[in-house]
Amino acid sequence: MRYQRPKGTADILPDEAKKWTYVEETARMLFNDYRYQEIRTPMFENFDVFSRTSGDTSDIVTKEMYDFKDKGDRHMSLRPEGTAGVVRAFVENKLYGPEHPRPIKVFYMGSMFRYERPQSGRQREFHQIGVEAFGSNEPELDVEVMAMGMDLLSHFGLSGLKLTINSLGDQASRAAYRQALIDYLDPHFDELSEDSKVRLHKNPLRVLDSKDKHDQEIVKGAPSILDYLNEDSKKHFDQVKHLLDALKIPYVIDPDMVRGLDYYTHTIFEIMVDSKALGEGYTTICAGGRYNGLVEQLGGPEMPGIGFGLGMERLMVLMEAQKVKFPVLDQLDAYVVGIGEQTSLETLQIVQSLRSDGFAADRDYLDRKPKAQFKTANKLNAQFTITIGESELKAKTANVKSMASGKEVTVPISEILQDFDTVLTKYFNDKEID
Structure with a gap:
């Protein structure tokens, strides 16, 4: 019998592992400069940790989750992303207590798992570097997280980066927009893909994120979330833009961007790059946003949070395409x-x-x-x-x-x-x- 690695996984051999080590150590040093500390969470969690936080209509939960029953008949899942497990650890270990100065800033690195079609820079087992910051609702923290993402990618020697931002507003703003979106999409119900038909009344924002080409044509005329931001949400987003301008960090506002997970609120962002190595046009290399309410969903107190995730495989493909030079880390004296x-x-x-x-x-x-x-x-x-x-x-x-x-x-x-x-x-x- 010939043994082979599972489809959608990769062997990272020594020469390649040296490059990965460089990337990881560079990230560690930069995160330390921003005062983020490492956290390590289990590779698998209770299924509900992800289904509750990601949303039961998200692609991750409905199509991509590696979930299974263990020998104790518990419904478990390999982690498909890093944030939910970190939030669970934050709540379970009471990092919100008064003995922990706020904001609590952490970062993580490790394997994630999603059952999807393997392609360049996208595997079924993939590796993610991410950060999370809890305890502050200030726009300044939003900007710090975005600036750190841009800073990190610049440290890796990447060029042609574009920061794209949007706001999903608070719960009240989302509720108003949700109804407006349903009102717009209902007349097109029969034209929508089967997935979008299921999502329309459960979570219509998911329809905006559809990969179906006909769905994408329909949503081109959909109302913009930015038109439904209430005063507080608009004020928050205006301050984010003002601070980015003050720091001379260029950005583009994309009112159609919603991100693929249900827990985001207020500021969301993607750092994109124009590279044919990852596909035609601009593709996302780092993404994240604010998720006020997520800590409460997992049994914690009211506690705002924000973070981002960065896919290592996509990063390595991009660095190779841009011919980034890696330092020699294994010098033999x-x-x-x-x-x-x-x-x-x-x-x-x-x-x-x-x-x-x-x-x-x-x-x-x-x-x-x-x-x-x-x-x-x-x-x-x-x-x-x-x-x-x-x-x-x-x-x-x-x-x-x-x-x-x-x-x-x-x-x-x-x-x-x-x-x-x-x-x-x-x-x-x-x-x-x-």
């Missing part, structure tokens, strides 16, 4: 070459000593000839080789060579074991050490 079987112990001692001092070091484990060992050192881009043969063993010395300059020096093994950093400083200049 020294390769220890042993000539003769009797040098094995000393080379092993040196390698372990260097690693203990914080150097990346390696040696041969295949009993190869010196020429093959030097070839390996060169292939691995080792900065230095440390060579021990019979004569060096008798003299208790080693030959240290800079691979960049070719400079070689003979050094007592004891000095290398005691402090290799001092050896480099004593015998080599900064350019050779770099």
